Amino acid sequence: MKMYVKFDFNALCKKILDEKLKEHGLKYRLLNFGEVEFYETLTQEQHKTFKKNLEDYGIEIIENQRSTLVQKIKDIIVKLVFSEEVIPVKASIYIAEKLNHSYGYLSNLFSEVTHTSIENFIILQKIEHAKELIIGNKQSLTEIAHKLNYSSVAHLSTQFKNTTGITPSQFHRIVMKKRKAKSLMITSQMNYE
Template sequence: MKLYIKYMVSNCCKLMVKEKLSALGLTIKNVGLGEVDIDGDVDVTQLSVIQKTLHKMGLELMIDNKLIQIERIKTAIIDMVHYSNEAPEKTYSAYISEKLEGDYPYMANLFSETTGYTIQQFIIVQKIERAKELITYNELSLSAIATKLHYSSLGHFSNQFKKVTGLTPSFFKALKTKKRLALDEILKNSTKN
């Protein structure tokens, strides 16, 4: 059985969820971002216990199929932007469609109707958050960051960064006091709209 979990967007979350669900006596086959494969099925009572356990960790068990699809889209994007060093060999839409084995226009419409913003806007926000993280580490030049995040040029990266944050990347780098949002905060804020 597959469980879908909202706000589960980091490796730390994966470890905590695996530990807590194992402690409940569930046999975990696989843990991914936003989802857990367990051996066998769970009954209503177990589902309630799982929900309460996840809630204590700031996570939510999802049951609505549309919300599950939205979280799967977000998780695929987060995985692509934050955890993959290679550019998708295809367009973002083709990557998402292939990864989730679904019709991209349907997913894009569902995403927009449910969240109030487009998949492309979500990708941009994720890329800028990743850029802020990389700038804060101060290990790469701005050109290297633009390349790593698959921007066509430093100018394109700078324009998009300024549009989202109100600051140029070089000013942000000099500022060093601007706090980044945690991934789970971005997701929580984005679902409240």
């Protein structure tokens, strides 16, 4: 039997972070996603142990302000792209308002730290979400394009192909072939037993 699951990475990370903080007996409160306020100062040993414990889950503590701001930009973009509702404003306006900085400043900082643009990061996140939605097989490409704020299916298809090397339709066919092959394999194994 096979089961397909969908992950809410924000909820997953928040739960792990909460559990690990409690496990270490630290007094804290979770602010925004990826932001923790401690009620007491951590010793160097507590900081080191906690940092190592989080790294086992792929969660890293950000040490400097520039990296922190870039991570906030990424978090906002992921939340924006993976949101169930369509945000009616441009991403640049949304990001600038959320972080209370000019978009030009945020864009330059993001490019300096990550060596890619905010726009490119948004496209990559949209394509990852489009893949998830295609794999979920519950929405048409038109619905997916609308959900991801593309002006048309053609625009989505162009960016999808530029990013992955194949069109969304080709990706869908590959997913369906793999499902069918696995289903046939499972059926034949069950019949063989």
